[in-house]
Amino acid sequence: MSTYYTEDHEWLTVEGDIATIGITGHAAEQLGEVVFVELKEVGDSFDQGDEMGVVESVKAASEIYAPVDGEITEANTVIADEPAKVNEDPEGDSWFYKIKLRDPEQLEALMDKAAYDTLIA
Amino acid sequence: MKQTPLHALHLKLGAKMVPFAGWEMPVSYPAGLMAEHAACRDGAALFDVSHMCQVELRGINRAVALEALVPASIVTLQEGRARYTTLTNEEGAIIDDLIVSNCGDYLYLVLNASRANVDIAHIEHNLPRGVGLVRHYEDLALIALQGPAAAKIIESIAPVTANLICMQTAAQSVDGIPMRFSRVGYTGEDGFEVALPAEAATGFAERLLALPGVTPAGLGARDTLRMEAGLCLYGQDIDETTSPIEAGLGWAIQKSRRTAADFPGAARITQELETGPSRRLVGILPEGRAPARAGTQITAADGTPIGQVTSGGFSPTLQQPISMGYVAAAHTADGTQVTLMVRGKPLPARVTPLPFVPHRYKR
Numbered sequence: 001m002s003t004y005y006t007e008d009h010e011w012l013t014v015e016g017d018i019a020t021i022g023i024t025g026h027a028a029e030q031l032g033e034v035v036f037v038e039l040k041e042v043g044d045s046f047d048q049g050d051e052m053g054v055v056e057s058v059k060a061a062s063e064i065y066a067p068v069d070g071e072i073t074e075a076n077t078v079i080a081d082e083p084a085k086v087n088e089d090p091e092g093d094s095w096f097y098k099i100k101l102r103d104p105e106q107l108e109a110l111m112d113k114a115a116y117d118t119l120i121a
Numbered sequence: 122m123k124q125t126p127l128h129a130l131h132l133k134l135g136a137k138m139v140p141f142a143g144w145e146m147p148v149s150y151p152a153g154l155m156a157e158h159a160a161c162r163d164g165a166a167l168f169d170v171s172h173m174c175q176v177e178l179r180g181i182n183r184a185v186a187l188e189a190l191v192p193a194s195i196v197t198l199q200e201g202r203a204r205y206t207t208l209t210n211e212e213g214a215i216i217d218d219l220i221v222s223n224c225g226d227y228l229y230l231v232l233n234a235s236r237a238n239v240d241i242a243h244i245e246h247n248l249p250r251g252v253g254l255v256r257h258y259e260d261l262a263l264i265a266l267q268g269p270a271a272a273k274i275i276e277s278i279a280p281v282t283a284n285l286i287c288m289q290t291a292a293q294s295v296d297g298i299p300m301r302f303s304r305v306g307y308t309g310e311d312g313f314e315v316a317l318p319a320e321a322a323t324g325f326a327e328r329l330l331a332l333p334g335v336t337p338a339g340l341g342a343r344d345t346l347r348m349e350a351g352l353c354l355y356g357q358d359i360d361e362t363t364s365p366i367e368a369g370l371g372w373a374i375q376k377s378r379r380t381a382a383d384f385p386g387a388a389r390i391t392q393e394l395e396t397g398p399s400r401r402l403v404g405i406l407p408e409g410r411a412p413a414r415a416g417t418q419i420t421a422a423d424g425t426p427i428g429q430v431t432s433g434g435f436s437p438t439l440q441q442p443i444s445m446g447y448v449a450a451a452h453t454a455d456g457t458q459v460t461l462m463v464r465g466k467p468l469p470a471r472v473t474p475l476p477f478v479p480h481r482y483k484r
Contacts, residue, residue, distance in 0.1 A: 035435040058154045058435045
């Protein structure tokens with residue numbers, strides 16, 4: 001199991017060909033208190049960089065971008081029902097999607113934790 | 122980027138700083154926007170509003186001179202009273218909105234930071250001989266304490282404020298420091314704005330923040346509070362294309378001025394007072410949870426575009442999205458069903474009277 005990070009402040013934890021996706025603690029903190037989450041549906045397919053949902057705080061709206069190509073196998077409707085949970089545990093229980101990877105090689109271009117920590121330092 | 126006299130205090134309090142109208146301002150503190158917002162509705166919130174431009178008009182004919190530029194009665198404004206008004210242009214649109222106070226020897230104006238240079242050029246260009254404008258650049262700070270607990274706190278520091286009601290102002294020295302206390306604000310709550318020398322600002326703010334129930338609040342909470350109160354933000358809800366009547370500010374034009382019709386843009390404004398404007402600023406309640414922010418297109422039930430959202434977001438008090446926007450006159454009735462186009466998706470919403478949260482001014 002490895003975790004990757006993107007410049008759009010998303011994380012992916014990969015097990016086999018399934019990646020769990022969420023926004024980083026840094027992103028959640030920068031956004032402020034989340035009040036609205038709009039998720040795409042199970043079965044929806046995305047190319048890397050496609051918009052795949054929206055997260056809004058009291059201050060601003062921000063898109064979620066597909067970090068890699070894939071198809072949604074699970075969407076975390078808990079955060080759509082209770083958006084504030086995104087701030088409570090952004091890198092744990094408050095994940096957004098599980099997706100089936102279409103091109104695992106794309107992971108190699110993403111950042112590891114050390115590189116991401118440098119980015120946000 | 123300009124910094125207010127409280128800049129170091131903001132950093133010490135852990136504020137997140139953002140650029141705003143050329144100033145580096147706190148958008149929120151570690152407590153977070155929601156808690157800051159709640160503090161203002163339930164207790165007392167302290168805002169640094171030193172970026173706003175404080176100006177004095179001096180000279181015998183100062184009231185007549187200012188009255189020529191705004192649709193409010195200034196000549197009849199008694200000493201110790203304040204009035205909300207707008208600088209209007211010849212087209213009857215809004216150059217800026219401001220609060221004018223009669224301080225006895227001079228008129229005291231508080232202008233929006235984003236409009237200060239435009240306003241001052243406009244006012245100075247139109248001043249008659251013998252009336253002068255003094256701009257307080259770096260010598261004065263302005264601190265707002267807003268919320269149901271604010272008045273008691275201010276009264277304990279400045280007893281002169283005990284008998285003031287909303288839109289009244291008085292000067293008093295505190296520990297030898299001259300301060301002006303005005304029972305005004307822009308949150309919908311009772312409260313004060315305190316003008317004081319820049320060098321005394323940090324000490325005064327720290328003294329207030331040391332009191333139980335006083336929470337520092339940033340521009341983020343200031344925005345959600347004023348939206349709930351249905352108050353216009355210059356550059357979003359009002360600008361040089363909107364008239365005071367369209368913006369629902371007709372209450373700020375006194376009867377004698379309507380009759381005299383002797384202010385800039387009087388032709389359009391009196392016409393709109395008589396026949397109603399072609400569009401009007403209304404409150405809009407989206408039915409779902411998605412906020413509809415500034416720029417969102419508003420359409421009628423049949424898809425016809427009828428207007429645009431000018432301010433929108435999430436209301437911490439109501440725990441639901443709220444928006445303000447202009448819609449064509451035929452669609453302004455309370456309860457009118459409209460559609461908001463958010464990210465290409467039509468969301469049902471309805472027109473509702475402003476404010477969203479009732480004002481609680483001291484009358």
